[in-house]
Amino acid sequence: MAKIILALALAAQALVPTRTALKSTNVxxxxxxxxxxxxxxxxxxxxxxxxxxxxxxxxxxxxxxIFGGTNVGPLGGGFDNGGWETNTLVxxxxxVICLDDYHLNDRxxxxxxxxxxxxxxxxxFDLMYEQLKELKAGNAIKKPIYNHVNGTLDTPEEITPxxxxxxxxxxxxxxxxxxxxLDFSLYLDITDDVKFAWKIQRxxxxxxxxxxxxxxxxxxxKPDFDAFVAPQRGDADVVIQVLPxxxxxxxxxGKVLKVKFIQKEGKANFDPAYLFDEGSTxxxxxxxxxxxxxxxxxxxxxxxxxxxxxxxxxxEMDGKFDNLQExxxxxxxxxxxxxxxxxxxxQQMIKMGDSPGSDNGTGTGAADRGRIATPxxxxxxxxxxxxxxxxxxxEKLSGVEVEVxxxxxxxx
Amino acid sequence: MAKIILALALAAQALVPTRTALKSTNVxxxxxxxxxxxxxxxxxxxxxxxxxxxxxxxxxxxxxxIFGGTNVGPLGGGFDNGGWETNTLVxxxxxVICLDDYHLNDRxxxxxxxxxxxxxxxxxFDLMYEQLKELKAGNAIKKPIYNHVNGTLDTPEEITPxxxxxxxxxxxxxxxxxxxxLDFSLYLDITDDVKFAWKIQRxxxxxxxxxxxxxxxxxxxKPDFDAFVAPQRGDADVVIQVLPxxxxxxxxxGKVLKVKFIQKEGKANFDPAYLFDEGSTxxxxxxxxxxxxxxxxxxxxxxxxxxxxxxxxxxEMDGKFDNLQExxxxxxxxxxxxxxxxxxxxQQMIKMGDSPGSDNGTGTGAADRGRIATPxxxxxxxxxxxxxxxxxxxEKLSGVEVEVxxxxxxxx
Numbered sequence: 001m002a003k004i005i006l007a008l009a010l011a012a013q014a015l016v017p018t019r020t021a022l023k024s025t026n027v028x029x030x031x032x033x034x035x036x037x038x039x040x041x042x043x044x045x046x047x048x049x050x051x052x053x054x055x056x057x058x059x060x061x062x063x064x065x066i067f068g069g070t071n072v073g074p075l076g077g078g079f080d081n082g083g084w085e086t087n088t089l090v091x092x093x094x095x096v097i098c099l100d101d102y103h104l105n106d107r108x109x110x111x112x113x114x115x116x117x118x119x120x121x122x123x124x125f126d127l128m129y130e131q132l133k134e135l136k137a138g139n140a141i142k143k144p145i146y147n148h149v150n151g152t153l154d155t156p157e158e159i160t161p162x163x164x165x166x167x168x169x170x171x172x173x174x175x176x177x178x179x180x181x182l183d184f185s186l187y188l189d190i191t192d193d194v195k196f197a198w199k200i201q202r203x204x205x206x207x208x209x210x211x212x213x214x215x216x217x218x219x220x221x222k223p224d225f226d227a228f229v230a231p232q233r234g235d236a237d238v239v240i241q242v243l244p245x246x247x248x249x250x251x252x253x254g255k256v257l258k259v260k261f262i263q264k265e266g267k268a269n270f271d272p273a274y275l276f277d278e279g280s281t282x283x284x285x286x287x288x289x290x291x292x293x294x295x296x297x298x299x300x301x302x303x304x305x306x307x308x309x310x311x312x313x314x315x316e317m318d319g320k321f322d323n324l325q326e327x328x329x330x331x332x333x334x335x336x337x338x339x340x341x342x343x344x345x346x347q348q349m350i351k352m353g354d355s356p357g358s359d360n361g362t363g364t365g366a367a368d369r370g371r372i373a374t375p376x377x378x379x380x381x382x383x384x385x386x387x388x389x390x391x392x393x394x395e396k397l398s399g400v401e402v403e404v405x406x407x408x409x410x411x412x
Numbered sequence: 413m414a415k416i417i418l419a420l421a422l423a424a425q426a427l428v429p430t431r432t433a434l435k436s437t438n439v440x441x442x443x444x445x446x447x448x449x450x451x452x453x454x455x456x457x458x459x460x461x462x463x464x465x466x467x468x469x470x471x472x473x474x475x476x477x478i479f480g481g482t483n484v485g486p487l488g489g490g491f492d493n494g495g496w497e498t499n500t501l502v503x504x505x506x507x508v509i510c511l512d513d514y515h516l517n518d519r520x521x522x523x524x525x526x527x528x529x530x531x532x533x534x535x536x537f538d539l540m541y542e543q544l545k546e547l548k549a550g551n552a553i554k555k556p557i558y559n560h561v562n563g564t565l566d567t568p569e570e571i572t573p574x575x576x577x578x579x580x581x582x583x584x585x586x587x588x589x590x591x592x593x594l595d596f597s598l599y600l601d602i603t604d605d606v607k608f609a610w611k612i613q614r615x616x617x618x619x620x621x622x623x624x625x626x627x628x629x630x631x632x633x634k635p636d637f638d639a640f641v642a643p644q645r646g647d648a649d650v651v652i653q654v655l656p657x658x659x660x661x662x663x664x665x666g667k668v669l670k671v672k673f674i675q676k677e678g679k680a681n682f683d684p685a686y687l688f689d690e691g692s693t694x695x696x697x698x699x700x701x702x703x704x705x706x707x708x709x710x711x712x713x714x715x716x717x718x719x720x721x722x723x724x725x726x727x728e729m730d731g732k733f734d735n736l737q738e739x740x741x742x743x744x745x746x747x748x749x750x751x752x753x754x755x756x757x758x759q760q761m762i763k764m765g766d767s768p769g770s771d772n773g774t775g776t777g778a779a780d781r782g783r784i785a786t787p788x789x790x791x792x793x794x795x796x797x798x799x800x801x802x803x804x805x806x807e808k809l810s811g812v813e814v815e816v817x818x819x820x821x822x823x824x
Contacts, residue, residue, distance in 0.1 A: 276688040276689070276694075276696070276745075277688070277696065277698060277702075277745055278702060279700045279701025279702040279703070280696060280697055280698045280700040280701075280702070280703070281696070281697035281700055282688075282694065282695065282696050282697070283694065283696075284688070284689065284693070284694050284695075285692055285693035285694070286689060287692070288691045288692040288693055288715065288716055289690070289691025289692075289716055290690060290691040290692070291691070291692070303697070303700065304700055304701055333688075333689055
């Protein structure tokens with residue numbers, strides 16, 4: 001089998017993993033996948049694109065958790081061992097690379113060019129392509145490090161490829177050569193209304209910034225984002241799109257959301273998740289006689305659609321989970337979720353701290369930035385589903401089985 | 413077990429059964445039910461109410477077909493043997509009584525009183541109650557006969573109760589004593605817009621009547637209907653309600669319809685049929701990737717609701733079946749349909765001449781009155797479902813199993 005890689009686009013900030021959370025996973029790779037390179041698997045490269053500040057690191061933790069593995073942490077031991085300031089997260093099966101490391105210039109350099117890091121011209125795609133090609137071929141690389149604190153480009157670090165390499169950042173699908181290397185790609189699409197609501201909530205309500213300054217900072221970023229990042233949505237195999245809820249008129253805080261899980265049709269080794277009847281169009285309000293939900297409840301929709309010129313299958317969730325019962329109820333009514341035991345999706349969400357109590361389908365983790373102690377914003381339904389689907393994709397592509405341990409009982 | 417009876421409200425006209433159609437059924441009662449009275453079953457009484465002219469006889473044929481039995485035909489041999497002009501249809505398991513036979517006065521008498529047959533005062537509920545009570549107790553009765561041709565009351569006929577007695581007509585649930593005798597009740601509710609569309613289609617388009625005369629005839633009948641017949645909807649265990657379609661704007665011919673199958677909650681021995689997830693609210697458009705349908709397609713809805721003060725579960729179908737594949741596809745996705753083998757609902761519809769080609773959920777048969785050669789209006793999805801549910805109800809109540817013969821293959 002040809003060497004393969006997976007790519008994730010990485011949030012500039014917040015790449016710091018919670019070691020405890022990752023170690024407490026009871027998903028473990030099987031014997032074969034415990035090697036740095038699988039004998040028969042090769043490297044699978046996954047790309048995850050999103051705006052920075054959209055909580056992609058949460059997704060990355062989720063994905064790493066689902067792929068399992070031990071010795072999870074920053075490359076070189078990071079914080080605990082006084083290692084260098086890396087953006088790379090590794091376990092014995094998975095490597096997560098932050099594409100900010102391929103910024104062409106440091107912060108000072110960008111002041112000279114007058115371009116933002118969103119601009120394609122501020123990213124070294126030649127080097128990105130060469131190095132990801134090397135990783136996919138099973139070879140080690142010396143990758144630059146972008147220091148998010150100082151805005152400097154630090155001494156390169158050596159990356160030895162694992163079975164799964166995730167590249168996360170602003171532009172994993174922007175360069176055609178890099179895009180071609182990706183085995184699977186995902187785009188976290190926070191729509192403008194929701195970005196604005198979240199930013200208002202955080203910067204105005206909590207930090208006292210003015211509405212004007214918030215609007216200004218959003219508008220300053222938007223043209224480059226729309227020009228250089230957003231177009232990648234059309235290239236993604238899965239887009240997780242976060243929209244304002246339809247269930248509450250004029251919900252302005254972005255606490256209740258509608259999330260679309262947009263799955264490209266015709267992708268090899270990927271069968272879209274569906275609701276009840278594959279290929280038909282369905283609306284489902286599970287809250288009723290068997291399941292009671294508090295206002296505004298949950299509403300699902302499913303069906304074929306078109307997205308940026310592609311035939312897609314969309315699974316949509318509006319509203320939020322209020323308790324464990326709702327979550328498991330919904331999970332048990334979905335098909336093609338790629339779970340390995342009953343309730344695995346629910347279990348993964350609980351492990352990641354998405355404790356039901358106030359939950360939604362985004363799983364972007366952005367809304368709780370700076371409010372780690374407030375699990376009420378924790379999300380992750382579709383992000384967890386994406387992780388499970390990517391695990392399934394990986395297994396089909398590589399022929400390597402990821403072993404998981406089903407718990408005796410799913411506990412809250 | 414207490415003696416039990418079932419009651420159907422009978423169309424004044426069109427009670428003439430097609431013997432061939434009924435005999436060709438391959439549903440047969442088991443050994444026990446081949447007796448006139450089941451040893452352990454008693455008599456189950458079913459009531460079916462509807463406006464005359466709404467094709468209840470079609471439903472009656474359907475129900476008789478599903479309950480099976482042999483020697484199906486008019487009481488006494490009817491037409492073939494030169495028997496009397498009966499309204500009663502019998503098989504060895506089922507008796508269908510037309511409640512028009514309990515009209516108080518003949519047509520001439522009503523000219524004197526100035527009342528329509530819809531008026532409660534024109535029906536002899538004392539006699540109806542006494543005689544149905546006797547039937548339910550297993551005793552024979554001498555029932556009057558209302559001659560629909562002459563409008564006269566003819567010499568009474570003897571009715572010996574079978575296991576299942578269906579009373580069909582305008583007022584099966586109007587008298588509290590009679591209502592109390594019914595084990596199961598159903599109301600065929602053709603809404604005014606649809607009645608009007610059908611009448612226009614038949615009397616104006618096909619028979620050349622004027623729009624004014626049609627409107628006049630509908631309006632003349634409406635006050636008594638609304639006062640004496642319609643209120644029974646609140647007492648029915650199941651209401652089949654026929655409405656204009658939502659799929660085609662301004663559909664005026666009543667060819668494409670929306671039909672609601674309204675099932676009362678809490679009825680013993682009756683578990684409402686449902687779609688995908690019992691107790692939730694669902695909209696389903698099965699036409700999509702796996703099933704392609706021509707315009708306007710089919711759309712289903714399901715969920716809890718309230719109807720005339722009762723808690724109900726509603727299963728709704730809008731649109732029409734265009735081919736056998738659609739019909740079997742839909743059937744296979746419904747639950748609690750009380751079928752005894754895969755495809756029985758579809759098979760029953762085919763047997764009744766509801767050949768897919770242009771079908772809807774009404775099953776009232778009214779639209780094809782006078783156009784027997786045009787199967788395009790044939791319906792029956794929910795009427796067939798009602799028949800299956802009534803068979804199931806009968807089995808649970810009586811402890812008698814109705815045996816059916818699954819075909820080797822469902823053929824069109």
